[in-house]
Amino acid sequence: MAVSEDAIQGSGAEPRASLIELLKRMQETHGCLSQEVLTKVAAETGLPLSKIYGVATFYTLLTTRPKGRYRIFFCKNAPCHVRGARRVLEAIVEYLGVQPGETTPDGLFTLELTSCLGLCAVAPAMMVGDDVYGNLTPQKAMAILEDYRTRERNEHAWS
Amino acid sequence: MSMRGPKRHLLIPIDPYTLSKGAERVKAALDKALALSNLTDTVRVVETGTVGHHEHGVLLIVYPDGVVYGDVTVDNIPQIVREHLQENRVVEGLVVRDVRIGPFDTRARRVEKQVRLVLRNVGLIDPESIEDYIAHEGYEAAARALTSLSPEQVLETVKASGIQGRGGAGFPTGVKWSFAAREKAPQKYIVCNADEGEPGTFKDRLILEGDPHSVLEGMLLAGYAVGATKGYVYIRGEYRMSIARMRKAIDQARSKGLLGRNILGSGFDFDVEVREGAGAYICGEETALLESMEGKRGEPRNKPPFPPQAGLWGMPTVVNNVETLANIPLIVKNGASWYRQFGTPTCPGTKVFTLVGNIVSPGLIEVPMGITLREVIFDIGHGIPRGRGFLFAQTGGTTGGILAAGELDVPMAYDTLRQVGSGLGSGALLVVDDSNCVVDLVQNFVEFFNHESCGKCTLCREGTGRLLEILHRLTSGQGDPRDIDLIRRLSVNMKRAAFCGLGQAAPTPILGALQRFEEIFREHAESHTCRAGVCRMRAEVAA
Ligand SMILES: Cc1cc2nc3c(=O)[nH]c(=O)nc-3n(C[C@H](O)[C@H](O)[C@H](O)COP(=O)(O)O)c2cc1C
Ligand code: SF4
Ligand code: FES
Numbered sequence A: 001m002a003v004s005e006d007a008i009q010g011s012g013a014e015p016r017a018s019l020i021e022l023l024k025r026m027q028e029t030h031g032c033l034s035q036e037v038l039t040k041v042a043a044e045t046g047l048p049l050s051k052i053y054g055v056a057t058f059y060t061l062l063t064t065r066p067k068g069r070y071r072i073f074f075c076k077n078a079p080c081h082v083r084g085a086r087r088v089l090e091a092i093v094e095y096l097g098v099q100p101g102e103t104t105p106d107g108l109f110t111l112e113l114t115s116c117l118g119l120c121a122v123a124p125a126m127m128v129g130d131d132v133y134g135n136l137t138p139q140k141a142m143a144i145l146e147d148y149r150t151r152e153r154n155e156h157a158w159s
Numbered sequence B: 001m002s003m004r005g006p007k008r009h010l011l012i013p014i015d016p017y018t019l020s021k022g023a024e025r026v027k028a029a030l031d032k033a034l035a036l037s038n039l040t041d042t043v044r045v046v047e048t049g050t051v052g053h054h055e056h057g058v059l060l061i062v063y064p065d066g067v068v069y070g071d072v073t074v075d076n077i078p079q080i081v082r083e084h085l086q087e088n089r090v091v092e093g094l095v096v097r098d099v100r101i102g103p104f105d106t107r108a109r110r111v112e113k114q115v116r117l118v119l120r121n122v123g124l125i126d127p128e129s130i131e132d133y134i135a136h137e138g139y140e141a142a143a144r145a146l147t148s149l150s151p152e153q154v155l156e157t158v159k160a161s162g163i164q165g166r167g168g169a170g171f172p173t174g175v176k177w178s179f180a181a182r183e184k185a186p187q188k189y190i191v192c193n194a195d196e197g198e199p200g201t202f203k204d205r206l207i208l209e210g211d212p213h214s215v216l217e218g219m220l221l222a223g224y225a226v227g228a229t230k231g232y233v234y235i236r237g238e239y240r241m242s243i244a245r246m247r248k249a250i251d252q253a254r255s256k257g258l259l260g261r262n263i264l265g266s267g268f269d270f271d272v273e274v275r276e277g278a279g280a281y282i283c284g285e286e287t288a289l290l291e292s293m294e295g296k297r298g299e300p301r302n303k304p305p306f307p308p309q310a311g312l313w314g315m316p317t318v319v320n321n322v323e324t325l326a327n328i329p330l331i332v333k334n335g336a337s338w339y340r341q342f343g344t345p346t347c348p349g350t351k352v353f354t355l356v357g358n359i360v361s362p363g364l365i366e367v368p369m370g371i372t373l374r375e376v377i378f379d380i381g382h383g384i385p386r387g388r389g390f391l392f393a394q395t396g397g398t399t400g401g402i403l404a405a406g407e408l409d410v411p412m413a414y415d416t417l418r419q420v421g422s423g424l425g426s427g428a429l430l431v432v433d434d435s436n437c438v439v440d441l442v443q444n445f446v447e448f449f450n451h452e453s454c455g456k457c458t459l460c461r462e463g464t465g466r467l468l469e470i471l472h473r474l475t476s477g478q479g480d481p482r483d484i485d486l487i488r489r490l491s492v493n494m495k496r497a498a499f500c501g502l503g504q505a506a507p508t509p510i511l512g513a514l515q516r517f518e519e520i521f522r523e524h525a526e527s528h529t530c531r532a533g534v535c536r537m538r539a540e541v542a543a
Helices: A005-009 A019-030 A035-045 A049-058 A085-096 A138-158 B016-020 B023-036 B074-086 B130-135 B140-148 B151-161 B173-182 B203-210 B212-226 B240-255 B286-293 B322-334 B336-340 B373-380 B414-418 B438-452 B458-475 B482-497 B501-505 B507-516 B518-527 B538-542
Strands: A070-075 A109-114 A126-128 A131-133 B008-013 B043-048 B060-063 B067-069 B189-194 B230-235 B271-276 B317-321 B350-357 B363-368 B390-395 B401-404 B428-433
Touching: A019 A035, A019 A049, A019 B271, A035 A049, A070 A085, A085 A109, A085 A138, A126 A138, A131 A138, A131 B016, B008 B023, B016 B023, B023 B043, B023 B074, B060 B074, B067 B074, B130 B212, B130 B240, B140 B212, B140 B322, B151 B173, B151 B212, B151 B322, B151 B336, B173 B212, B173 B317, B189 B212, B189 B286, B189 B322, B203 B212, B203 B240, B203 B322, B203 B350, B212 B230, B212 B240, B212 B317, B212 B322, B230 B240, B230 B286, B240 B271, B286 B317, B317 B322, B322 B336, B350 B373, B363 B373, B373 B390, B373 B428, B390 B507, B401 B507, B438 B458, B438 B501, B438 B507, B438 B518, B458 B482, B458 B501, B458 B518, B482 B501, B482 B507, B482 B518, B501 B507, B507 B518
Parallel strands: A070 A109, B008 B043, B189 B230, B189 B317, B230 B271, B350 B428
Antiparallel strands: A070 A126, A126 A131, B008 B060, B060 B067, B350 B363, B390 B401, B390 B428
């Protein structure tokens, strides 16, 4: 994927404006911002690799490591916490057998903690990929994840 | 939404949550049912922005009847169409009564104390239609300002209105604008801060998704007042729908000549672009936001110079919150004294709050400044569920202060809350019941700060880590009486010496909790017990 210098250096007064957006696009195409990808961005933009790496590791939506097929964003901020998020998270950790930050061995789920998703009116809340779930209980959360598993299995069975 | 043509409108609020509850299928079923009943000429279905009441699933609002149906599913559609739309009988079993949308107050209980200025259109108009916004007097303020007011007059009106910024600090908006207006520079910028990372806060998202043009019009007026020709909306990357709606609104405004060159023939140029965030709470801090917009790590800058002097790319820049900007068209259209009839003399206007935590009716409300906490929690939010007692409330998100039961009658305004060591912050209002433990919650706050600290200065980077260690000791039964003093000293130092607002505000809830609930901290530290039974004491387990 060719990266035009213009996209990042911009013109005149506004250099580097879209480095973050460029990294986002690279991540979409390559899955994650591996060292290889970042080196390529550095080579093609002329920006130092250290600077690019600094940006890539600063933001939660950018990631330098590969993720599972579904990213689970679980909120544990106070509004979710006071409505029982901890017990839900414990159930998810047990169900998946991985800690926050880790990916399940089958590569299906990556469990991630996130800041408030703006769904506090239906706290506790989480997102799985782009799907939103609220009013979670331990049982409900496990049923939701089980659903993704089943769907995945069926897709494999049919393909 | 014009009232000519269709006689009734069915409003469906669309947001990520209602979509997950099947709002799209409900809308499709409605379209089909209306076609089958030959009602398409008299009834129009409108997708609106969210109204912030998620506890009722998919909502369906019948306008102008003022009836709000909740938890609507595809199966309810035939009944609603037949009974309500054809036979004019309300389907009582599906009506929800604790939701207020737009002007409908006939059936809602939580109405009386609310005043909807900022949220005037939210849930009522189609946010993807500029025509709808214009039909609701949108862009009237801009038209009037550009054709018959000078920039100075606009600035004076905003100054005289006394509006204070709604992003947290409450700085007078007119004063901020006048700093930028005074500067001479080849380029000035207006930046709308839509980063909204504060836990418990989602008001800006609901404004962006429910009424994006009111924010654009506010930016346009700000640009005119200070002489800026370029604006950016910096939106939190997670807010996919906000980003899409705002982009669409910008395109529409451009195609109607309300953005771009020579707007309404006035000779004034102004254009707006969306910038996406990438997930970092600190990027809500205005100088970190500017760094991020320049493509860098979002680390706060030294102040001064303040952004109105030297902001984006070193140029004078006004950074304003979404809610602040959404107020501006109303102020310019109706005048400063009109605005001052709402709120208190020292803190005019309304405030949008998100009511979250242990509360019967969570969601989005707008109330006049000066309302008491008690009124908000018990009259509007209907109190605390499951018969539990009130432990404390936190105003202003995770960086906000703590208010105990004895402080329920403090008026909610910037100045009055400051007197009790709190603030309005971003407008999150977290209610906590007595099944919770205050030490456990303080640990939760500190986890947040520790995670979100940008790492630039030692006091905050190391301080939040140390605080977390100490609190972890307390909540796991490893505490020591000296820990309480340690927490206090560390907090006071952070407050004094941290580089930016995050590190300076992080101690606010910690010190507030310590001051009001010291005996609970002592129980954890000295006798290793948690009266709420929340903290799992290792000592207890061993005993
Ligand atoms: C850590 C931190 C996070 C902040 N987050 C936000 C935010 O998400 N949205 C916002 O409008 N202001 C936020 N602010 C306040 C901004 O720095 C700034 O004061 C505000 O955008 C100014 O707009 P106003 O004058 O309209 O309130 C934050 C401040 C700090 C210190
Ligand atoms: S106080 Fe915290 S967030 Fe602010 S500059 Fe220091 S480390 Fe960064
Ligand atoms: S605190 Fe969890 S979604 Fe807001």
